Amino acid sequence: MNDTPFNTPPADQSARKRIFKSAAEKAGLPPGALVHVGKEHELGCKISVTQYSKDTLIQREICSITELEQFKNDQLITWLNVDGLSDIDTIESIGQFLSIHPLVLEDILSTHQRPKIEEYDNFLYLVIKDIEIGPDQEFDLQYEQISVLLLANFVITFKEKTDDTFTPIYGHLKNRNSRIRQYGSDYLAYAIIDTIVDKYFAIEEYLDEMLGPLENNVFFNSDTNFLQTIQQIKRNLIFMRRNIAPVRELLAAVQRSGSDLIHEKTFRYFGDVYDHVLRVMDSLDSFRDRVSDMHDIYLSNISNKMNETIKILTIFTSIFIPLTFVAGVYGMNFEYMPELKWRWGYPAIWVIFIFLGIGMFIFFRKKKWI
Numbered sequence: 001m002n003d004t005p006f007n008t009p010p011a012d013q014s015a016r017k018r019i020f021k022s023a024a025e026k027a028g029l030p031p032g033a034l035v036h037v038g039k040e041h042e043l044g045c046k047i048s049v050t051q052y053s054k055d056t057l058i059q060r061e062i063c064s065i066t067e068l069e070q071f072k073n074d075q076l077i078t079w080l081n082v083d084g085l086s087d088i089d090t091i092e093s094i095g096q097f098l099s100i101h102p103l104v105l106e107d108i109l110s111t112h113q114r115p116k117i118e119e120y121d122n123f124l125y126l127v128i129k130d131i132e133i134g135p136d137q138e139f140d141l142q143y144e145q146i147s148v149l150l151l152a153n154f155v156i157t158f159k160e161k162t163d164d165t166f167t168p169i170y171g172h173l174k175n176r177n178s179r180i181r182q183y184g185s186d187y188l189a190y191a192i193i194d195t196i197v198d199k200y201f202a203i204e205e206y207l208d209e210m211l212g213p214l215e216n217n218v219f220f221n222s223d224t225n226f227l228q229t230i231q232q233i234k235r236n237l238i239f240m241r242r243n244i245a246p247v248r249e250l251l252a253a254v255q256r257s258g259s260d261l262i263h264e265k266t267f268r269y270f271g272d273v274y275d276h277v278l279r280v281m282d283s284l285d286s287f288r289d290r291v292s293d294m295h296d297i298y299l300s301n302i303s304n305k306m307n308e309t310i311k312i313l314t315i316f317t318s319i320f321i322p323l324t325f326v327a328g329v330y331g332m333n334f335e336y337m338p339e340l341k342w343r344w345g346y347p348a349i350w351v352i353f354i355f356l357g358i359g360m361f362i363f364f365r366k367k368k369w370i
Contacts, residue, residue: 032102034088038111038145041161045090046083051076052173054181059170065093077185079155083162085109091158098156100149108158111145115246117253124150124261126189126250129243130165130196131203139210139229141203141236143243146196150189150261157192168195186262190269193251197273200244200280207233207287211294218294219301227298234291241284248277315370319360323353 029035049068051058053076062068071078085091088109095105104125107113118125126148134140146165149156159165169191172178180191214229251274255267262270330337330349342348364370 032106034092034102034105034109036085036088036109036111038085038160040086041084044084045087046162047090048081048083050079050081050170050173052079052181053077054176057173057176057181059173065090065097068094068097074153077153077155077188079157079185079188081166082156082158085111085158085160094156098149098151098154104149108147111160113145113147115243115250117250117257119257119259122151124189124254124257124259126150126193126254128193128196128247128250130159130199131240131243132199133203133206139207139233139236141239143239146192148189148192150185152261153185155185155188155192165199166192166195168198183266184263186266187269189262190266190273193247194269194273194276197247197276197280201276203240204280204283204287207237208283211287211290215290215294218297221298221301227295230291230295230298234288234295237284237288237291241281241288244277244280244284248274248281251277311369315364318364319357322356322360326352326356 046061048059048061049071051071051073056076058076068080071080080094082091082094085108091105091109094100095102100123101120104118104120107125107127113127115128116126128146128148130144130146132142132144134142144160144163144165146160147158157166169180169188172180172191175181180187210233214226217226251270254262254270255274326349361370
């Protein structure tokens with residue numbers, strides 16, 4: 001096997017080594033063709049290896065595939081984490097070294113996958129979406145696909161970029177009395193999924209804090225920016241639900257799988273994460289209803305203000321209609337109109353105008369129209 005450096009950019013000579021932004025660009029390639037579909041976050045691959053047992057903890061970063069040989073140890077749990085998917089040669093070499101099916105490698109590199117679980121002869125393949133709030137906008141969500149391969153005493157994770165998603169897990173591993181150090185690779189896979197689901201709760205709390213002030217101001221706010229904010233939140237809630245709902249199916253499938261790779265005592269932990277996902281889904285449904293209510297109230301508020309404006313204009317029009325009628329009658333060019341030559345004709349017209357205006361105003365006030 002070739003010794004492939006991890007920081008080498010992917011070659012562009014062949015279709016199977018290219019980076020596409022969308023799955024449509026990949027159309028026509030044969031099944032199993034290794035093409036990175038998605039945003040290029042990293043120029044290469046950063047690979048870290050963690051091995052542990054009750055009494056041992058080893059953490060290292062490696063620079064070539066051949067270094068994986070020294071980590072073959074059935075007495076230790078091995079966690080191989082790959083940050084960055086743009087170096088397709090490296091991903092392919094890891095797949096060959098660990099006998100990963102080409103279709104799985106294809107799905108790992110295609111970052112538009114739906115959260116799912118696939119069971120193979122000697123490993124389980126899980127896909128889950130990490131969600132976090134972006135730094136640029138008030139509620140700009142960023143998604144990252146995380147692929148997890150669970151083998152006997154071996155876990156491999158593939159991430160799109162380098163971040164602090166797994167920092168809590170590394171912290172638990174440093175504690176020799178932690179549960180993760182006492183259990184097997186199946187518990188590590190659970191800890192990875194649980195860590196990602198816990199981030200869903202952080203977004204849920206942020207959303208709840210964000211919606212509160214918006215709900216308080218919805219009755220007094222007719223600014224178009226308010227509507228844009230509501231629409232942005234509504235759109236992100238749809239995307240969140242689209243990426244979190246399949247996690248519920250994934251965890252249910254894990255509990256039904258009966259795989260030998262997951263010990264019976266670990267199934268209850270997956271069941272706990274399943275309950276957490278249900279809570280998140282309930283919260284998302286509640287947020288969706290709240291946002292829809294705010295949207296309806298905002299539109300009703302705009303409609304009411306428009307009706308008030310039309311009402312005022314209608315009242316003024318109603319007051320001036322009889323005045324306009326009288327003015328129109330005496331504006332006609334007839335020769336015989338006695339009032340035109342009457343000495344008090346002009347003041348009389350003004351008296352009529354004033355009384356008609358005051359009378360109409362009093363009438364509208366009694367009707368409580370103004």
